Amino acid sequence: MTTLLEVRDLAIELRGTQQPIVKHSSFSLKQGSTLAIVGESGSGKSMTCKAIMGLLNHKMFNISGSIRYLGTELIGLEERLLRSLCGSKMAMIVQNPMTAFDPASKIGAQIIETLQVHRKMTKAEAYALGLAALEKLNLSRCEQLMNSYPHTLSGGMLQRIIIALSLILEPEIIIADEATTALDVRNQGIVLDELDSIKQSGIGLILVTHDFGVAARLADEVIVMKEGLIIETGTIHEVFTSPRDTYTQELLQASLLKREVKL
Numbered sequence: 001m002t003t004l005l006e007v008r009d010l011a012i013e014l015r016g017t018q019q020p021i022v023k024h025s026s027f028s029l030k031q032g033s034t035l036a037i038v039g040e041s042g043s044g045k046s047m048t049c050k051a052i053m054g055l056l057n058h059k060m061f062n063i064s065g066s067i068r069y070l071g072t073e074l075i076g077l078e079e080r081l082l083r084s085l086c087g088s089k090m091a092m093i094v095q096n097p098m099t100a101f102d103p104a105s106k107i108g109a110q111i112i113e114t115l116q117v118h119r120k121m122t123k124a125e126a127y128a129l130g131l132a133a134l135e136k137l138n139l140s141r142c143e144q145l146m147n148s149y150p151h152t153l154s155g156g157m158l159q160r161i162i163i164a165l166s167l168i169l170e171p172e173i174i175i176a177d178e179a180t181t182a183l184d185v186r187n188q189g190i191v192l193d194e195l196d197s198i199k200q201s202g203i204g205l206i207l208v209t210h211d212f213g214v215a216a217r218l219a220d221e222v223i224v225m226k227e228g229l230i231i232e233t234g235t236i237h238e239v240f241t242s243p244r245d246t247y248t249q250e251l252l253q254a255s256l257l258k259r260e261v262k263l
């Protein structure tokens with residue numbers, strides 16, 4: 001399997017402080033596989049993902065190490081090239097779908113705008129592509145959805161629309177950052193099913209979660225982060241059945257208490 005992403009010795013520091021946010025992280029992501037990044041709040045999961053997506057402001061953060069996408073070094077890459085690479089080959093699904101949309105604009109208009117930023121196409125073409133993407137995800141009454149304002153839809157529905165939108169550009173990597181955390185249990189299940197089918201389609205998936213139950217459902221490999229440091233790595237089976245670090249054991253225990261976790 002092709003290695004899509006190779007992260008080596010990644011370190012992130014807030015400029016002007018000696019406080020590292022991410023400390024010398026190394027991991028890789030293969031085509032068609034799912035890597036879960038597990039850790040409690042503030043452990044550096046999102047910052048790691050933002051660094052991969054090229055979303056960190058270099059004036060604010062000092063980023064060192066290496067992030068290679070199919071052999072191309074992303075750290076230090078010219079902004080224009082980084083934007084086009086990360087915008088088309090990688091997509092990020094964020095925790096709160098409500099904040100991802102402009103409340104004053106209809107879903108269809110926002111989908112058209114996003115598509116036209118990334119691809120040269122007419123409004124009508126973008127609309128048709130957007131509609132087809134929603135239909136592909138088996139969403140019902142898609143034309144009505146396109147004509148809706150975000151606040152009239154549930155968080156689960158908005159998250160599925162974001163997933164549909166992220167798939168239109170046919171990325172090679174999708175980063176789902178706590179994509180189910182803000183949803184109720186039913187919608188969590190639906191969105192996890194969508195992520196599962198993304199995985200089946202051969203896309204490399206990075207799943208950020210504090211919940212081992214979510215990781216167990218989808219991940220092949222896991223890295224466990226604590227205070228910016230990767231403290232444990234392994235296959236999902238290894239980390240589940242014999243977690244070495246006490247922190248991993250505690251996280252696992254907390255997930256087990258919340259619900260029954262099955263591999």
Ligand SMILES: Nc1ncnc2c1ncn2[C@@H]1O[C@H](COP(=O)(O)OP(=O)(O)OP(=O)(O)O)[C@@H](O)[C@H]1O
Nearest residue numbers: 014021039040041042043044045046047048178210
């Ligand atoms: N904009 C920022 N400016 C300064 N420090 C920041 C900023 N964003 C995050 N940090 C620091 O980076 C640390 C890691 O944050 P990060 O968002 O990566 O955590 P996380 O593991 O994703 O947690 P959560 O699950 O709550 O999102 C935080 O504890 C915080 O100290």
